[in-house]
């Protein structure tokens with residue numbers, strides 16, 4: 001009796017056998033279910049996210065883009081379902097997360113350099129290892145500002161650059177980015193977008209990006225994940241395969257223009273539904 005009373009409470013959703021994703025899948029989501037205040041946001045939601053690709057998540061307002069990546073990253077609990085990373089659970093997977101609000105993401109009492117090194121120190125890395133990794137990050141981000149300053153002494157773009165460096169410091173298997181550019185001015189957005197693309201080309205880290213800017217979502221993506229209104233399903237997944245590095249010239253490539261147009265048509269169809 002007490003075993004029954006103490007059993008975990010799960011939503012009343014039938015459990016299905018776990019079906020792995022196709023070859024090349026990194027994150028497998030099966031039967032994901034999430035309710036807010038009694039209303040379903042996701043119900044029995046399945047998705048396969050490919051390894052070593054950038055997936056942009058795009059969809060109507062409030063459809064659950066941020067909630068989706070936050071559930072995958074373990075920041076929001078799920079009501080039912082399974083999420084596996086190369087067959088492993090989240091606790092056996094190294095992840096990084098870049099928040100929209102960089103001002104609240106950094107520890108204000110730590111110098112920027114210590115913020116970036118923080119996850120390495122948590123991992124118990126030696127000073128020599130930390131120094132080596134910091135030097136690599138400074139080189140790959142071509143950092144020109146003083147990392148010995150406190151975060152609040154830096155510009156928004158510099159703070160967000162530092163946040164991305166911190167997220168990448170421990171070499172995560174997956175990097176989550178929730179509207180990382182939306183609080184930045186245009187010049188800084190372009191700069192960090194290019195840096196992100198360069199780092200992706202160097203590391204091949206799987207990235208999941210939520211963006212409200214369709215041009216940006218397509219420009220950075222290998223796949224555009226288009227979501228419906230809630231209860232949220234996959235509307236379509238569009239492959240976008242132009243070679244990297246993508247540049248300003250990419251924006252006028254027929255493949256870019258047609259992917260953006262198709263994304264917009266699917267988005268509008270879903271908004272009107």
Ligand SMILES: Nc1ncnc2c1ncn2[C@@H]1O[C@H](COP(=O)(O)OP(=O)(O)OP(=O)(O)O)[C@@H](O)[C@H]1O
Pocket residue numbers: 036037041059060061062063064065066067068
């Ligand atoms: N803690 C919460 N409690 C209740 N409802 C919530 C909570 N968090 C999110 N929601 C609701 O879930 C839905 C999805 O929210 P979410 O922020 O994930 O959507 P989004 O697609 O990222 O939104 P936006 O396009 O506005 O950025 C929204 O309707 C939101 O109001």
